[in-house]
Amino acid sequence: MSMQTGKQSICFETPPYIVSSASIVGKKEGEGPLGACFDLIGEDDKFGQDTWEEAESTLQKEAFGMAVGKAGLKKEEIRYLFxxxxLGQNIATSFGLMDYQVPLFGLYGACSTCGEALSLGAMCVAAGYADYVVAMTSSHFASAEKQFRFPLEYANQRPMSATWTVTGSGAYVLGKRKSNACITGITTGKIIDYGIKDSMNMGAAMAPAAADTICQNLKDFGRRPEDYDHIITGDLGSVGREILIDLLKKEGYDISEMHLDCGMLIYESKAQGTGAGGSGCGCSAVTLAGHFLKQVEQGKLQRILFVPTGALLSTVSFNEGKTVPGIAHGVVIEHAD
Amino acid sequence: MSMQTGKQSICFETPPYIVSSASIVGKKEGEGPLGACFDLIGEDDKFGQDTWEEAESTLQKEAFGMAVGKAGLKKEEIRYLFxxxxLGQNIATSFGLMDYQVPLFGLYGACSTCGEALSLGAMCVAAGYADYVVAMTSSHFASAEKQFRFPLEYANQRPMSATWTVTGSGAYVLGKRKSNACITGITTGKIIDYGIKDSMNMGAAMAPAAADTICQNLKDFGRRPEDYDHIITGDLGSVGREILIDLLKKEGYDISEMHLDCGMLIYESKAQGTGAGGSGCGCSAVTLAGHFLKQVEQGKLQRILFVPTGALLSTVSFNEGKTVPGIAHGVVIEHAD
Structure with a gap:
């Protein structure tokens, strides 16, 4: 199989390894079903800072430091950061990571950013452009609500289809040094617009993009859904999951058995009042790092398709009556002996 | 010289070619000193749309179509888009390019985005991940003022250090197919923060980042400034240029002879009332495509260092009293016979 695989995928001849990872979450995520698997749980969602944005920056700073430390590396050995x-203008990233002085590729893929960062990081390492890179992302409930919806002080009500932005950051060191998990392929997503105009129903906006990327991944690699132990979307939530499964059935694929959604795993929805599930860049980033990656490393999972999903929501375009298009980036992660 | 060159550069063993490029600008840019060199000049800065954001999306849509057309390619032959x-959440990109249905890596590098897109695009082609990619970006005076400063209707006064956001989009098809210009190396920038807190003096915020990237490029490739016909920054303007030259003199490099700044070239500053010069992602993107690249293709310039400069300005962080850090990405472009 050549590197350029099918229409929009890459198969790595020498797969880059996931050398280490780190996950940091807020209090609510720590109280959820996956609480025990995260590296660090903040007691205060401001993480000792004055503003929500600084809190999110601190999440990135800590996650980077922890991932690099776990890999036994110094920050100087990280050649590039993805x-x-x-947040507008990527301020959590800029202010969180600038002290490390690592060359930065700033990304914007909404909640698909973890998939975009892992994809570009893997491409970079596999091509020999770097020995080690870090791929990472974050989100914070309070900074996201302020950016996209209502200030928390309004205490506005939320419909059941709304999701709850995860406070958390996940970071990954990718490199040529052998570990028990590697990235064997990627499928880069296109923007898919189904005309959704409800900013409280992001799952419906993202499901068609997830379906498109999963379908294309299966075609490009000549696989069936059951060739993956799990197909894991980022933050579709319960509403988006139903749509995803329906859309893929129409394409002849039944993924209802092996599909999982990070947003549905991270909270106990009814007890925690999180609506349709968790969302945000941090949602899939911490769930992969804390939960799934360990199972891949242990060999309990042999091959997973990780598909973080993004809703390209902007208050400006939204207020101008535009739709909320979606995008999803697929990353194939496999156990390595 | 290995691919990993020095501390933060890459030298391409098989340099990817710039197969074609396209530049589209607004009325004011068309009336400036470089007016004659652009592919298309809009008569109406709304480009037939209802909103400034839609106008900017239209710029990207047209620039992509034109660049791909000039390369004699179909959109289906473009494997990835960078x-x-x-704008917040990259809406000019999302809404402008989604109809093409090309897999997209969304980027955020403020006004350094052209350098980031060319860097990642070149890495992608040089590694064999794609036969053709498109690297592009845009900015629009009115959508940027609305996003970052004051609505145009306020008619607020601007200090002389302020720059004028360029209305324009530049697009580049990169590929393995031979042309008369190629990308032989890149130097990826770090975030540099000199503590500037004046959103009307972006040149000062970006100059230290430009100095850092240029200095690192010269060290990594073992070159002197005179090894480049020109060292071209993105949008420092006249205020930022002075700072850049001073900072590099302290490092032992005198670039005053070969330095040019796209922001200082694109307008006749006094006559057009544009303060310290042009700025915005589109500024360097259209100036390279319309002006410098043609000279490289013709062999009038043998080797240039193109360094788009970005000020990581956000209204949220700015209003919270934060500084405006800068970043700059260097791209080495050479004539090919």
Whole structure:
């Protein structure tokens, strides 16, 4: 199989390894079903800072430091950083990571950013452009609500289809040094617009993009859904999951058995009042790092398709009556002996 | 010289070619000193749309179509798109390019985006991940003023250090197919913060980042400034240029002879009332495509260092009293016979 695989995928001849990862979350995520698997749980969602934006920057700073430390590396050994976040002008990334003085590729893929960062990071390492890179992202409930919806002080009500932005950051060191998990391929997503105009129903906006990327991944690699132990979307939530499964059935693929959604795993929805599930760049980033990656490393999972999903929501375009298009980037992660 | 060159550069063993480029600008840019060199000049800065954001999206749509057409390619032959813009959540990119249905890596590098897109695009082609990609970006005076400063209707006064956001989009098809210009190396920038807190003096915020990237490029490639016919920054303007030259003199490099700044070339500053010069992602993107690249293709310039400069300005962080850090990405472009 050549590197250029099918219409929009890459198969790595020498797969880059996920050398280490780190996950940091807020209090609510720590109280959720996956709480025990995260590296660090903040007791205060401001993480000792004055503003929500500084809190999110601190999440990135800590996650980077922890991932690099776990890999036994110094920051000087990280050649490039691939990171982005949900805030306008990527301020969580810029202010969180600038002290490390690592050359930065700033990314914007909404909540698909973890997939975009892992894809570009893997491409960079596999091509020999770097021995080690860090791919990472973050989100924060309070900074995201301020950016996209209502200030928390309004205490506005939320419909059940709304999701809850995860406070958290996940970071990954990718490199040529052998570990027990590697990235064997990627499928880069296109922007898909189904005309959704409800900023409280992001799952419906993202499901068609997830379906498109998963379908294309299966075609490009000549696989069936059951060739993956799990197909894991980022933050579709319960509403988006139904749409995804329906859309893929129409394409002849039944993924209902092996599909999981990070947004549905990270909270106990009813007890925690999180609506349709978790969302935000941090949602898939911490769930992969804390939960799934460990199972891949241990060999409990042999091959997964990780598909972070992004809703390209902007208050400006939204207020101008535009739709919310979606995008999803697929990353194939496999156990390595 | 290995691919990993020095501390933060890459030298391409098989340099990717710039197969074609396209530049589209607004009325004011068309009336400036470089007016004659652009492919298309809009008569109406709304480009037939209802909003400034839609106008900027139209710029990207047209620039992509024109660049791909000039290369004699179909949109289906473009494997990946690397693009971003200044607006929150990259809406000019998302809405401008989604109809093409090309897999997209969304970028955010403020006004350094053209350098970031060309860097990642060149890495992608040189590694064999794609036969053709498009790297592009845009900015629009009115959508940027609305995003970052004051609505145009306020008619607020501007200090002389302020720059004028260029209305324009530049697009580049990169590929393995031979042309008369190629990208032989890149130097990826770090975030540099000199503590500037004046959103009306972006040149000062970006100059230290430009100095850092240029200095690192010269060290990594073992070159002197005179090894480049020109060292071309993005949008420092006249205020930023002075700072850049001073900073590099302290490092032992005198670039006053070969330095040019796209922001200082694109307008006749006094006559057009544009303060310290042009700025925005589109500024360097259209000036390279319309002006410098043609000279490289013709062999009038043998080797240039193109360094788009970005000020990581956000209204949220700015209003919270934060500084405006800068970043700059260097791209080495050479004539090919």
């Amino acid at each position: 990171s982005g976040d949900l | 693009s971003g813009d200044l």
